[in-house]
Amino acid sequence: MRRQLIAGNWKMNLNRASAVALALQIVEKADGCPRADLAVCPPAVYLEAVGKVVAGSRVGLGAQNMFYQLSGAFTGEISGEMLRDLGCQYVILGHSERRNILGESSEFVNRKVHAALNLGLTPMVCVGELLAEREAGDTAQVIRRQFDGTFSGLNAEEMLRVIIAYEPVWAIGTGKVATPEQAQEVHLQLRQLIAERYQESVAQQVKILYGGSVTAENAGGLLSQPDIDGALVGGASLKAEQFLGIAAQARDTQN
Ligand code: 13P
Numbered sequence: 584m585r586r587q588l589i590a591g592n593w594k595m596n597l598n599r600a601s602a603v604a605l606a607l608q609i610v611e612k613a614d615g616c617p618r619a620d621l622a623v624c625p626p627a628v629y630l631e632a633v634g635k636v637v638a639g640s641r642v643g644l645g646a647q648n649m650f651y652q653l654s655g656a657f658t659g660e661i662s663g664e665m666l667r668d669l670g671c672q673y674v675i676l677g678h679s680e681r682r683n684i685l686g687e688s689s690e691f692v693n694r695k696v697h698a699a700l701n702l703g704l705t706p707m708v709c710v711g712e713l714l715a716e717r718e719a720g721d722t723a724q725v726i727r728r729q730f731d732g733t734f735s736g737l738n739a740e741e742m743l744r745v746i747i748a749y750e751p752v753w754a755i756g757t758g759k760v761a762t763p764e765q766a767q768e769v770h771l772q773l774r775q776l777i778a779e780r781y782q783e784s785v786a787q788q789v790k791i792l793y794g795g796s797v798t799a800e801n802a803g804g805l806l807s808q809p810d811i812d813g814a815l816v817g818g819a820s821l822k823a824e825q826f827l828g829i830a831a832q833a834r835d836t837q838n
Pocket residue numbers: 592678750754755756757758794795796797815816817818819
């Protein structure tokens with residue numbers, strides 16, 4: 584049995600006041616979603632302000648990225664230690680927008696995954712295929728390649744502390760959500776890849792979230808799949824009602 588997690592990736596949106604207001608609305612209504620773990624991932628510059636709002640509540644705090652070095656001459660970068668200092672529990676790594684717009688490779692993301700785990704942060708690590716890759720029938724191959732590269736060198740104890748987010752790139756911000764069956768197929772593949780590399784008991788414990796155009800309207804079908812353990816929500820996480828509407832449909836995953 585895996586407890587579902589609904590995490591909001593606010594991306595590069597909101598300002599300080601609206602970020603605080605959104606966090607407040609979510610904290611105030613979080614008790615209405617007792618079956619979901621909740622987390623919000625605001626822009627780095629608002630982590631401190633949002634962190635103060637969610638402190639002591641059921642809502643976890645996550646960052647959207649980090650660098651793998653602890654400190655030093657890395658202009659513009661933010662270390663995992665800094666994120667911990669601000670009270671973050673989670674950090675999104677390898678989001679497709681970073682892979683595709685900012686050129687992050689799986690090898691680069693892998694260094695961050697190791698660094699996050701060494702600091703006791705829970706990485707939410709994204710994988711997912713492009714539309715052209717899906718249309719060419721290459722989805723399984725792309726997912727395997729990203730899995731192998733991104734999770735290289737992790738032992739079983741570390742893998743157990745990772746959260747995977749399957750985010751098909753064609754579904755992100757497009758309104759074209761994957762069908763529950765399409766998502767379930769890849770989630771099952773990811774679980775089989777974990778079982779292959781580690782063992783079945785590890786695979787059964789790792790949370791695998793779905794991301795890409797999740798809304799309160801389509802969440803029910805996705806969250807009832809046997810291998811979907813929650814959602815990483817972009818656009819709909821900017822509205823408390825939508826976000827909580829998704830979280831209200833969470834239930835423990837059993838398979
Ligand atoms: P949307 O929910 O806006 O499609 O974004 C998904 C996403 O990228 C979450 O990380």
